[in-house]
Amino acid sequence: MVKIALDPTPYHHDATLLELPEIAARLGYEYLQLTPHVDFSPFYRYPKADDDLVARFKKVAADAGVGIPAILPVQRISWPEEPQREAAVRNFRRVIQLAVELGVPVINTEFSGRPDHQEDSEAAFYRSMEELLPIVEREGLRLNIDPHPDxxxxxxxxxxxxxxxxxxxxxxxxxxxxxxxxxxxxxxTLLPELGDRLGAVYTADTFDHRRSHGLRYISNPPGNAARIHQHLRIGDADVDWQELFGTLRAIGYLAREDALIVSNVFAEDENADDVSRFQLQRLRELIG
Known part of the structure; x- marks a missing residue:
């Protein structure tokens, strides 16, 4: 059965780590993907959770009836400069320990390199994986990676x-x-190519920046290297949701026991409750 999880990032500014499971439950979610909260594993920094906080978080999640199918750290594991890459590997080792302590089988992350140093970043990624992948495999975890814009x-x-x-x-x-x-x-074409190596699907809408001859939305000065995209409610922009979920159904992803769909709308924090409930209902319709 497909797990639909909430990405609680819109609540990070006002809620503690221990409040997140109850928020997810209140909104109707049975699952929560743990994203970079300052109390747990902040962006690019060493994780801040100790054994006591992990135990307390496990308890509040169990009390709320909310499962944690995956955690999402973001570390500079592909950074072209060695001091930052070495720190990222150190940080990621601790992330793996936290996943094991939480009993979470999946880590979802990003490459976190630089497009202006593509060759060096790819080499850095493989160096990091030489250190991290044996640990991931030994612990029986799944590590899924998103090629993020920029x-x-x-x-x-x-x-x-x-x-x-x-x-x-x-x-x-x-x-x-x-x-x-x-x-x-x-x-x-990509999703069938991935097959059973597709590990998670995140769902938020975005505009196609390529339309209107590249003027779908504008950033100044013209020709700058900024990568602009949105995380909007499903249906508010240009993603073809029928095509996406039709393809997921055709490749068998929606029938997998380990299938994970994450709602990750970031653009409407002021309406986060309403948006999160809408996303859950719409995802159930698309899956159903």
Whole structure:
């Protein structure tokens, strides 16, 4: 059965780590993907949770009836400069320990390199994986990676080639719907190529930045290297949701016991409760 999980990022500014499971339950979610909260594993920094906090979090999640199918750290594991990469590996080792302590089988993350240093970033990624992948495999975890806009690899197919090169069944792909146009808008061909290595699907809408001859939305000065995308409610922009979920159904993803769909709308914090409830209902319709 497909797990639909809430990404609680819109609540991070006002809620403690221990309040997140109750928020998810109140909104109707049975699952929560734990994203970079300052009390747990902040962006690019060493994780801040100790054994006591992990135990307390496990208890409040169990009390709320909310499962934690995955955690999402973001560390500079593909950074082209060695001090930052070494720190990221150190931080990620602790993330793996936290996943094991929580009993969470999946870590979803990003490459976190630089597009202006593509070759060096790819080399850095493989160096980091030489250290981290044996630990991931030993612990029986699944590590799924998203080629995020403004990373050293943004095209979905090329990212899959990078991941496939690791030659490990512990490695999978995170398909983020709001990144689909940076991936190359290739859901109908990329998802079948991924097959059972598709590890998670994130659901938020975005505008196609390529439309109107590149003027769908404008950033100044013209020609700058900014990667702009949105995380909007399903149906508010240009993602073809029938195509996406039709493809997920065709490849058997929606029938998998480990299938994970994450709602990750970030653009409407002031309406986070209403948006989160809408997302849950709409996802149930698309899956159903």
């Amino acid at each position: 990373d050293f690899v943004e095209d979905g197919l090329e990212a899959w080639r990078v991941l496939r090169g690791l030659n490990s069944r512990a490695i999978g792909f995170v398909y983020v719907a709001s990144h689909t146009f940076h991936y190359g808008d290739r859901a109908t």
